[in-house]
Amino acid sequence: MSLTADIKDFALDSGYSLVGVAPAENFPEYAAELRKRNEMYRFYTESPLRPLDWTEPKKMMPSAKSIVAVVFDVAKEAFPEKLIGKIGRIYMSRYYIAPRQRINGARRQLMKEFLEKSGCEVTIARAIPERLAAARAGLATYGKNTFVYFDGMGSFGLVTTFLVNAELEYDTSTMKVDCPPKCTACIDACPTGALYEPLRMDPRRCIAYNCFTTIDGNPGVTSYIPPAIREKMGSWIHGCDVCQTSCPRNQPRLKMKLTPNAYLEKKAQEFDMVKMLNATDEYYQVSLQPLTYNYIKEKKYLQRNAAIALGNSLDSAYIPALTTAMSDFEPLVRSYAAWALGRIGGKSAKQVLESCLKRETVESVRMEIEAALRV
Ligand code: SF4
Ligand code: SF4
Structure with a gap:
């Protein structure tokens, strides 16, 4: 051989x-x-x-x-329904x-x-x-x-x-684009316009990038997610599959009947967006980190993403959890909880924001609260 x-x-x-x-x-x-x-x-x-x-x-x-x-x-086994639309399949x-x-x-x-x-x-x-x-x-x-x-x-x-370092027997290259010529389904489906032309994607507008790469410290990167992107993130807290699930080339695999993965099913049962927003260190380590270890290295970034997802639900049932988050130690979490309260809107969200503004001392959080009150 x-x-x-x-x-x-x-x-x-x-x-x-x-x-x-x-x-x-x-x-x-x-x-x-x-x-x-x-x-x-x-x-x-x-x-x-x-x-x-x-x-x-x-x-x-x-x-x-x-x-x-x-x-x-990565898709040999079924993904739990509960996590679809929240965590990308590859993650x-x-x-x-x-x-x-x-x-x-x-x-x-x-x-x-x-x-x-x-x-x-x-x-x-x-x-x-x-x-x-x-x-x-x-x-x-x-x-x-x-x-x-x-x-x-x-x-x-x-x-x-x-x-x-060994010379091996090389395979024949298959380097080509193999899409139906008129298909633009992925570009049309991208919620943010990140896919701006065939084979060109601007990561700064990509939901996946904004979920995980906005970690302070890397060059040209901050944890700030522009409000226009936040709204388009929907329920995604780590990754985005839209340009893959909208693709006709993926339909055979997406429609396949696959066996559930026992570990993923267990993690899915533990998954709770409200618990994520106000995550304890233990919940983060045991239930969230195993699904997010590749990019998101700190709890506060997942809390931020949970706040955005809860805000995008427009559901006032989440106002109490977001109110709790307004007392989080991390200014980042308070900032995005404020945005989420503004996004949900209504009298009780406004009252929470006004009361938090009176005691908030961090300028960046104050700016988010003020912006949320203007919505
Ligand atoms: S991952 Fe989502 S946001 Fe990023 S290019 Fe694909 S569809 Fe657009
Ligand atoms: S949706 Fe799929 S088949 Fe259509 S252009 Fe995009 S990648 Fe190609």
Whole structure:
């Protein structure tokens, strides 16, 4: 058996659904696009991930000759109804950026160890343009929504790439857009206009990005979500699936009858938006973190997102929970609870806002309360 065949066998035996191999060549078009749209992508290009450096794989690993791309099917099992429309499917799968102590992180580690035991020098390619790598490795074609589509999986696959120093047998590239020519369903369905033309997405307007990437400290990034985006977030608290669920190429997978996942069902039973808004540390650690560990690293960001979702429900039944949140230690939580109270509106929400304004000392929160009172 050749080394390539051996690697592919091991990947499939480990639970990956697809595996392909491409030469470790540069990604100049991707680098040019990131540079051209630097204002949109500063949060990424200037982050410690250094994605521009990764567009030249040999810069990151001088001996690199091949890219091994493996694909994990994130939608093999059913997602709980209770979480649909709130948490994106790829996050519910707990595959994305999984830590080593979780099964999906351990699988990635096993794959790396196998490649090493096979005599390869290996680097887990953290910021290679993975979708492009998968298309080069013959595993996927592009959709106009910027996702890649895998045979039988739709866009519900996640790619992990490994740089290795061995020359392998390369697969034939499938690099192309494979959508019906007149289809624009994803662009039409995007609630914020983030998908502004085929294959172009502005992350600053994307609900998924606003849910999780607005973490203070990264360059060009703040925790502030513009009010116009908040309203479009609806009930999403981590991710957004709209440009994938509106896609005809995903309908076969979305309509498949799948077996429920016991762990997800348990977490879904524990899921409660009001509890999330006023989350204790224990509730955050036990019930929320396992579904949100990839990007949201602090409780307050989920509390913020819960406040937005409750505000968008326009349901006055949530005014007591939002009133409690107006006494939260974190100004961020108080700010978004104020916005939510303004969004729900009515006499009792207004009374809460007026009373909180009298005692609020943080300027940014006061501004949110005043804005909410003007609605
Ligand atoms: S994830 Fe949602 S907001 Fe972002 S581009 Fe897709 S549909 Fe638009
Ligand atoms: S919705 Fe249509 S245009 Fe968008 S990715 Fe799917 S098939 Fe392509």
